[in-house]
Amino acid sequence: MFEALTGKVFATVVSLSMFLFSSYSGNDPAFRAFNSRVGGNYLQLRTSLVGAFDNDFPDVFKSGTVIPVDFLLVIKKGNQVLTKSKFQNKVRFDPAKGVYEIYTAGMNRSITTESYAQMLAEISGFECSIPYNPQWGVVSVHLEATLPTVRFAQLKKPIDLMVLWKYHKPRINNNLDLRKTS
Amino acid sequence: MNFTKPGIRTWLLAVYLVFSIGGLMVMNRVFQANQQQLKEAMEHLELSEELRQIKLDSSADSLKAVQIMEDFNAAKGVVQVSLSESRFYAALTLLIIIVVSSTVFFVVLTKLSKPLRELQSATEQIRHGNFNVHLPETGIHEMKMLKNSFNVMSRELEAVQKRLLVAEKEMIWKDLSRILAHEIKNPLTPIQLAVQRLEERIATDPERVSMILNESLEIIKQEIENLRLLAQDFSSFAKISKAMRENFNPETSIREICRSYAADYNLELDLQPDLAVLFDKTHFYQVITNILQNAMDASQPGQAIKITLGRDKNYVIISIKDKGSGIESDDLSRVFEPYFSRKTKGTGLGLALVKKLCEANSAIVRVKSKTGEGSEFTLIIEGNKA
Numbered sequence: 187m188f189e190a191l192t193g194k195v196f197a198t199v200v201s202l203s204m205f206l207f208s209s210y211s212g213n214d215p216a217f218r219a220f221n222s223r224v225g226g227n228y229l230q231l232r233t234s235l236v237g238a239f240d241n242d243f244p245d246v247f248k249s250g251t252v253i254p255v256d257f258l259l260v261i262k263k264g265n266q267v268l269t270k271s272k273f274q275n276k277v278r279f280d281p282a283k284g285v286y287e288i289y290t291a292g293m294n295r296s297i298t299t300e301s302y303a304q305m306l307a308e309i310s311g312f313e314c315s316i317p318y319n320p321q322w323g324v325v326s327v328h329l330e331a332t333l334p335t336v337r338f339a340q341l342k343k344p345i346d347l348m349v350l351w352k353y354h355k356p357r358i359n360n361n362l363d364l365r366k367t368s
Numbered sequence: 369m370n371f372t373k374p375g376i377r378t379w380l381l382a383v384y385l386v387f388s389i390g391g392l393m394v395m396n397r398v399f400q401a402n403q404q405q406l407k408e409a410m411e412h413l414e415l416s417e418e419l420r421q422i423k424l425d426s427s428a429d430s431l432k433a434v435q436i437m438e439d440f441n442a443a444k445g446v447v448q449v450s451l452s453e454s455r456f457y458a459a460l461t462l463l464i465i466i467v468v469s470s471t472v473f474f475v476v477l478t479k480l481s482k483p484l485r486e487l488q489s490a491t492e493q494i495r496h497g498n499f500n501v502h503l504p505e506t507g508i509h510e511m512k513m514l515k516n517s518f519n520v521m522s523r524e525l526e527a528v529q530k531r532l533l534v535a536e537k538e539m540i541w542k543d544l545s546r547i548l549a550h551e552i553k554n555p556l557t558p559i560q561l562a563v564q565r566l567e568e569r570i571a572t573d574p575e576r577v578s579m580i581l582n583e584s585l586e587i588i589k590q591e592i593e594n595l596r597l598l599a600q601d602f603s604s605f606a607k608i609s610k611a612m613r614e615n616f617n618p619e620t621s622i623r624e625i626c627r628s629y630a631a632d633y634n635l636e637l638d639l640q641p642d643l644a645v646l647f648d649k650t651h652f653y654q655v656i657t658n659i660l661q662n663a664m665d666a667s668q669p670g671q672a673i674k675i676t677l678g679r680d681k682n683y684v685i686i687s688i689k690d691k692g693s694g695i696e697s698d699d700l701s702r703v704f705e706p707y708f709s710r711k712t713k714g715t716g717l718g719l720a721l722v723k724k725l726c727e728a729n730s731a732i733v734r735v736k737s738k739t740g741e742g743s744e745f746t747l748i749i750e751g752n753k754a
Contacts, residue, residue: 200460207396208459209404212452242452249445250438281437338446340439345446349453 193355200352213241213351217312217329217358229318229364231259235310235331235356242350244302247286251338252278253347257292257312260328268322277309322364330357384473389466396462403455406447483511487518499526543707552598555591562587601717604654611648611728615752618645618652618684619677625656626675633664639677644752645684651725655733658718659688659745666692666743684751689744695737703735 204210215238223230235255239247247253257273273291280287286305289296292314299305312329332355333347348355486503493501499522503515562584569577619639626635645652663673667690676687695703702708704723709716726733730750737743 199463200456203459203463204456206459207393207400207462208455209400210452210455210459212456242448245441245448246445249442251442251445279441281441282434338442338449340442340446341450345449345453347449349456350449352456 197352197354200354204352211241212349213238213243214354215331215351215356217331217356220327220329220358220360220362222327222360222362224318224364225315227317228315229362230313230315231327231329232311232313233329233358234307234312238310238331238351238356239306246347246350247277247302247305248279248281249338250279250281251336252276253309253336254334255309256332256334258328258330258332259314259316260330261316261318261322262326262328263322263324268325269316269318271314271316273312273314275309275311277305318364320364324361324363324365327360327362328357330355380477381473384470388469388473392462392466396458399458400455403451403458407451479507483507483515487514490518490522494522494525499529548602552595555594555598559588559591601721604721611651611725613646613648613729615644615646616649616652617641618643618647618686618749621649621652622656622675622677622686625653625660629660629664633667634670634672636672636674637676638674640679643677643679643684645749646752647729647731647749648725651729655722655725655747656686656688658722659747662718662745663688663690663692663743666690666694668692679751680748682751684749686747686749687744689742691742694739694742695735696739697737700735700737704733 204212215235217233218236219233221232223232238255253276255275255277257275259269259271259273261268261270275291276289278287279285285298285300286302287296287298288305288308290308290311290313292312297308299308312331333351335344335346337344483503483506490501490503501522502519505512505515505519507515565580566577566584569580619641622639623637626637629635660673660675667673671691673691674687674689676685676689678685678687699708704719705716706720707716708720722733726747732748734746734748735743736746
């Protein structure tokens with residue numbers, strides 16, 4: 187709760203300072219609604235980020251440095267954490283070939299594309315399949331995305347990519363009744 | 369809505385806002401403009417595409433071109449992210465600087481103005497006569513000095529006030545003693561003379577004592593009565609009872625009072641009937657009697673004394689006008705002071721008593737006079753329709 191409150195205060199301060207003193211727009215990432223499905227003993231979850239990479243990112247993606255996007259998935263029943271998983275999508279631009287090499291962790295898939303739009307769709311997407319127990323009943327699913335600190339070869343100091351999201355972590359919470367889903 | 373003139377704090381605040389925040393915002397605008405120029409310049413750099421269009425002859429050239437493209441793209445990405453980072457932190461830092469500096473400014477301003485408010489409040493108390501007010505000598509050096517000076521001043525004022533009170537009490541006692549001695553001495557002399565005459569007659573011609581006995585006893589009785597009246601005057605002035613205001617018809621009361629004097633004095637009455645005043649009835653008798661007595665003392669035998677009773681809006685106006693010697697203009701402002709009198713007889717308490725009784729009944733007494741033409745006393749009393 188304290189963390190959420192601090193986050194809101196910080197977000198307000200950031201918004202106010204940007205509004206008053208800067209033309210910097212940055213990005214305002216958010217998740218689309220969860221799409222959940224059950225297959226066998228696995229729960230499939232799918233969503234994607236929107237508004238996360240619209241500004242400033244094209245040059246960052248083209249820098250040739252590996253740009254990761256981290257996802258943290260937590261499934262809780264009340265206050266009890268049932269499962270907690272981390273996923274990392276990655277993208278790297280190959281200037282020689284002019285292609286993006288993408289790895290999506292949720293489905294353990296690697297693809298290569300020349301299309302910037304496709305790259306964005308892949309890197310923004312989150313899809314995973316996790317084992318579940320139907321006895322869990324009603325659970326709450328929390329998903330949070332962050333950008334890590336990246337070290338560019340051309341720059342001595344590391345740069346926290348969260349600055350491009352104005353330190354706002356997109357989050358989504360959803361309640362799922364696994365008895366009905368199964 | 370009341371608007372007060374802006375004080376020093378408001379001016380300081382305005383100056384701070386204009387120079388500090390305004391200056392920071394101008395600086396920020398300049399930096400933002402520079403950053404924007406850099407960003408726009410970067411957007412025109414598309415080296416990788418241009419290099420890819422060139423047909424390179426050898427593999428070494430190709431590798432070199434690839435390396436150049438990689439370096440260029442990496443540098444561009446780094447510049448872009450650094451630029452975003454600097455724009456973000458510049459705005460955030462500016463807001464934090466403004467918030468923190470404003471807070472510090474307000475705290476300092478409050479700390480500076482608090483002692484001034486204390487000083488203002490203490491001065492206000494001094495103005496209301498409370499000299500026993502001392503300020504804690506805290507704060508910055510100049511404030512300590514100022515508070516110290518104020519405390520010294522208030523202590524001195526307190527001491528002066530105490531000395532003045534003692535002196536005033538002494539003066540009152542001296543005045544009172546002088547008046548009492550004088551007033552008591554006046555009746556004592558005729559008593560002493562009467563007793564002496566009786567003693568002489570008894571010693572020289574005891575058989576004819578009865579011839580002066582009655583006259584001497586009359587004198588003694590009269591002077592004893594004068595002493596009793598004197599005591600009564602002092603007593604009534606010292607003990608004015610709390611006013612028990614009631615509604616009554618002033619015309620009836622004035623006629624009752626005048627009846628006692630009608631045989632000896634020329635009283636002209638012009639009294640409007642059906643009026644009512646809100647006044648303590650006993651006090652009313654004392655007030656009218658005293659003013660009337662004053663007018664009779666100032667008038668020659670047979671001279672008219674006019675008493676009028678009328679109404680003006682919600683007030684009843686009673687006027688007692690004589691055609692006597694009048695009051696000197698220099699004395700006019702002092703006639704209601706205790707012990708002030710230009711008459712050969714009297715304590716000087718009559719009109720002072722009138723004023724006190726009027727004040728106790730929320731009434732006003734005024735006097736107009738012209739030497740040689742007479743005086744007019746006017747009473748303005750809260751009234752009701754009878």
